[in-house]
Amino acid sequence: EVQLLESGGGLVQPGGSLRLSCAASGFNFRTYAMYWVRQAPGKGLEWVSSISSSGGNAYYADSVRGRFTISRDNSKNTLYLEMNSLRADDTAVYYCAKDAHSSGWFRDAFDIWGQGTMVTVSS
Amino acid sequence: EVVMTQSPATLSVSPGERATLSCRASQSINDNLAWYQQKPGQTPRLLIYGASTRATGIPARFSGSGSGTEFTLTISSLQSEDFAVYYCQQYGIWPPWTFGQGTKVEIK
Numbered sequence: 001e002v003q004l005l006e007s008g009g010g011l012v013q014p015g016g017s018l019r020l021s022c023a024a025s026g027f028n029f030r031t032y033a034m035y036w037v038r039q040a041p042g043k044g045l046e047w048v049s050s051i052s053s054s055g056g057n058a059y060y061a062d063s064v065r066g067r068f069t070i071s072r073d074n075s076k077n078t079l080y081l082e083m084n085s086l087r088a089d090d091t092a093v094y095y096c097a098k099d100a101h102s103s104g105w106f107r108d109a110f111d112i113w114g115q116g117t118m119v120t121v122s123s
Numbered sequence: 124e125v126v127m128t129q130s131p132a133t134l135s136v137s138p139g140e141r142a143t144l145s146c147r148a149s150q151s152i153n154d155n156l157a158w159y160q161q162k163p164g165q166t167p168r169l170l171i172y173g174a175s176t177r178a179t180g181i182p183a184r185f186s187g188s189g190s191g192t193e194f195t196l197t198i199s200s201l202q203s204e205d206f207a208v209y210y211c212q213q214y215g216i217w218p219p220w221t222f223g224q225g226t227k228v229e230i231k
Contacts, residue, residue: 035220037167045159045167045210047220059218100172109157109172109214116166 002026002112004096009117016086016121022079022096022114030074033099033106036081038092039116048094049081053104064090086121093118125149125216129209129223135231142198144226146211151191155215158187158196161225162207170209171196198228206230 008020022034036048049070050059058070069082079096093116100111126149136142146156154174159167169178171187174194184199198205211223 044225045161045212045222047218047222050218050220061219095166100169106214106217106220109169109178109212110159110167111169111172111178113166113168 002098004098004112004114006094006096006114006117009094009119011120011122012086013123014087014121017082017084018086018119020081020083020094020096020117020119022081024077024079024098027098027112028102029072029077031102031104033101033104034072034079035097035099035110036070036079037095037097037110037113038090038119039095040089040092043092046092050106051079052106083119086119088121091119091121124219125152125213125221127211127213127221127223129211129226131226132224133227133229135229136201137231138203139200140231142201142205142228144196144198144209144228146189146194146196146223148192148194148213150216152213152215154190155213156187156189156194157212157214158185159210159212160205160207161210167210201228 003025005023035050051070067085071080095116097110097113101107128147130145156174158171161167175187186197208225
């Protein structure tokens with residue numbers, strides 16, 4: 001079964017840091033581009049970051065650029081999101097998702113999503 | 124940035140009726156458009172990609188159409204499990220990948 005499992009969320013103070021992980025199973029992780037998408041409480045979906053299959057290309061939303069870093073370890077089938085200088089408006093459920101196309105590039109819709117991990121930024 | 128605009132914000136429909144949801148892109152994205160369903164407390168689920176292709180396991184009552192800037196998701200006969208929020212998303216011009224604000228389909 002194709003599965004994504006996020007972890008690492010929690011309560012953090014403004015200005016703090018957190019590292020999210022997304023463990024992939026059931027598919028050839030190293031051949032797919034991956035994404036992070038977040039959803040603030042009661043709000044819609046917001047794309048956060050993307051990374052190609054090799055890890056050589058990454059993109060960020062303006063709201064997180066310079067503070068968040070996406071990375072992956074294909075030997076561990078794991079995607080990461082390092083979050084620094086966290087702000088209250090970063091509070092959200094963070095989902096990882098995979099590209100539907102196995103080209104390794106950003107080709108298609110997001111076909112599999114994890115269950116999400118909640119990040120709360122508050123003092 | 125491609126802005127995705129969904130309408131209406133809320134759609135009240137009786138079970139068994141047809142629901143039609145709209146999504147407009149601020150510039151042409153060809154057919155690089157997906158629809159997702161999200162139920163309360165659940166993760167988004169891919170319904171449609173390529174504007175009109177149903178994802179694996181999606182019932183035939185869900186259909187998508189459109190190209191360029193105007194897109195439609197139709198649910199031919201609403202079932203109780205279809206009441207949810209639906210998002211469109213473009214993946215043709217990036218970054219950023221952008222979502223619509225969502226349409227909530229509620230029981231009339």
